[in-house]
Amino acid sequence: xxxxxxxxxxxxxxxxxxxxxxxxxxxxxxxxxxxxxxxxxxxxxxxxxxxxxxxxxxxxxxxxxxxxxxxxxxxxx
Amino acid sequence: xxxxxxxxxxxxxxxxxxxxxxxxxxxxxxxxxxxxxxxxxxxxxxxxxxxxxxxxxxxxxxxxxxxxxxxxxxxxxxxxxxxxxxxxxxxxxxxxxxxxxxxxxxxxxxxxxxxxxxxxxxxxxxxxxxxxxxxxxxxxxxxxxxxxxxxxxxxxxxxxxxxxxxxxxxxxxxxxxxxxxxxxxxxxxxxxxxxxxxxxxxxxxxxxxxxxxxxxxxxxxxxxxxxxxxxxxxxxxxxxxxxxxxxxxxxxxxxxxxxxxxxxxxxxxxxxxxxxxxxxxxxxxxxxxxxxxxxxxxxxxxxxxxxxxxxxxxxxxxxxxxxxxxxxxxxxxxxxxxxxxxxxxxxxxxxxxxxxxxxxxxxxxxxxxxxxxxxxxxxx
Numbered sequence: 001x002x003x004x005x006x007x008x009x010x011x012x013x014x015x016x017x018x019x020x021x022x023x024x025x026x027x028x029x030x031x032x033x034x035x036x037x038x039x040x041x042x043x044x045x046x047x048x049x050x051x052x053x054x055x056x057x058x059x060x061x062x063x064x065x066x067x068x069x070x071x072x073x074x075x076x077x
Numbered sequence: 078x079x080x081x082x083x084x085x086x087x088x089x090x091x092x093x094x095x096x097x098x099x100x101x102x103x104x105x106x107x108x109x110x111x112x113x114x115x116x117x118x119x120x121x122x123x124x125x126x127x128x129x130x131x132x133x134x135x136x137x138x139x140x141x142x143x144x145x146x147x148x149x150x151x152x153x154x155x156x157x158x159x160x161x162x163x164x165x166x167x168x169x170x171x172x173x174x175x176x177x178x179x180x181x182x183x184x185x186x187x188x189x190x191x192x193x194x195x196x197x198x199x200x201x202x203x204x205x206x207x208x209x210x211x212x213x214x215x216x217x218x219x220x221x222x223x224x225x226x227x228x229x230x231x232x233x234x235x236x237x238x239x240x241x242x243x244x245x246x247x248x249x250x251x252x253x254x255x256x257x258x259x260x261x262x263x264x265x266x267x268x269x270x271x272x273x274x275x276x277x278x279x280x281x282x283x284x285x286x287x288x289x290x291x292x293x294x295x296x297x298x299x300x301x302x303x304x305x306x307x308x309x310x311x312x313x314x315x316x317x318x319x320x321x322x323x324x325x326x327x328x329x330x331x332x333x334x335x336x337x338x339x340x341x342x343x344x345x346x347x348x349x350x351x352x353x354x355x356x357x358x359x360x361x362x363x364x365x366x367x368x369x370x371x372x373x374x375x376x377x378x379x380x381x382x383x384x385x386x387x388x389x390x391x392x393x394x395x396x397x398x399x400x401x402x403x404x405x406x407x408x409x410x411x412x413x414x415x416x417x418x419x420x421x422x423x424x425x426x427x428x429x430x431x432x433x434x435x436x437x438x439x440x441x442x443x444x445x446x447x448x449x450x451x452x453x454x455x456x457x
Contacts, residue, residue, distance in 0.1 A: 036249075
């Protein structure tokens with residue numbers, strides 16, 4: 001029952017968000033985003049480097065995922 | 078065991094990124110292993126809406142981690158990874174499809190992935206959804222570095238489902254959350270690593286045996302992160318990741334980054350990362366007797382451990398204002414030092430009965446690793 005309520009609440013919030021998508025006014029105007037556009041604000045400036053570090057970590061830790069990184073291979077040795 | 082994971086890029090979907098080419102070198106040394114990597118990447122926009130990217134990566138491995146070295150001779154191997162990516166931008170949506178193939182003498186991995194990224198709410202919000210399918214073929218080399226004798230021991234199928242939201246909060250602050258659920262089925266153990274169980278009939282006090290893993294594994298990871306533009310031109314990033322899986326591993330990651338540019342020539346970055354996990358439910362450094370439980374592991378990745386990383390990165394723009402067809406050129410140096418501490422994984426390579434340590438009383442294992450990267454990037 002509780003699960004159903006959560007699903008219905010989620011659906012209601014999702015519907016409201018979608019319905020209001022056209023009317024949402026950006027509270028940070030495009031001309032106010034110069035700082036956000038600075039390369040130092042990029043989530044990941046160098047994807048290859050980040051993927052390499054993720055690969056090293058995932059080869060030596062039990063955790064994985066949700067980092068936005070990529071890597072293949074075993075790391076078995 | 079690494080699943081190839083798809084890239085979740087939380088950038089604006091209105092414009093595809095600039096053309097870029099990278100040449101990359103890396104070196105990892107620590108825990109008995111030396112790995113040197115070389116990579117080349119090129120990315121180009123065919124039209125304003127369509128881009129292609131290709132990457133080639135070679136890892137040369139020598140040595141072996143301590144739990145392998147305790148049972149096998151020194152290993153030399155090479156991993157070659159190729160990947161191709163297509164990106165298509167339509168209105169505010171970017172569609173990305175990629176294929177990655179990674180080949181080692183004793184391990185083959187192929188991944189196909191797809192993701193889409195959508196800007197919405199006045200471009201303040203970017204939502205990304207992705208799926209990746211990986212097929213791994215697992216082998217074991219019973220020969221030597223120069224005379225390999227590889228036998229294939231199994232396959233594993235991995236599926237990764239991911240979603241992410243990047244949200245502009247203020248003109249100085251951006252936040253994001255990523256969720257990824259990964260499921261594996263098939264041969265999931267590391268064939269080079271073995272368990273040990275008490276055996277009073279042996280001089281060393283224990284006997285080695287094969288690990289027995291479950292055939293399935295599902296993990297969930299959630300990462301939240303925030304990036305803030307400081308009152309002067311610099312940025313600070315904080316992230317936290319929570320991880321758990323059906324093998325009983327719970328991991329927590331904390332990271333803090335500071336980025337400081339100097340004019341348009343230099344970008345300095347410092348980072349501190351701390352990671353901690355508990356052991357998998359079927360892990361033990363020393364089992365009491367043979368077949369004492371259904372599933373058994375002594376893989377150091379599944380032990381209770383923590384590690385701390387301190388890293389620094391410097392980017393120098395040698396073409397800050399461009400030259401001919403090049404818009405910009407940079408060279409980057411990145412160095413990290415990682416300290417690994419194990420809470421229930423003992424160093425049986427260097428310590429044993431001969432040194433006065435009975436089974437289960439050997440010193441706990443720990444090691445330092447150094448990671449270096451150098452790469453040159455040109456944007457055109």
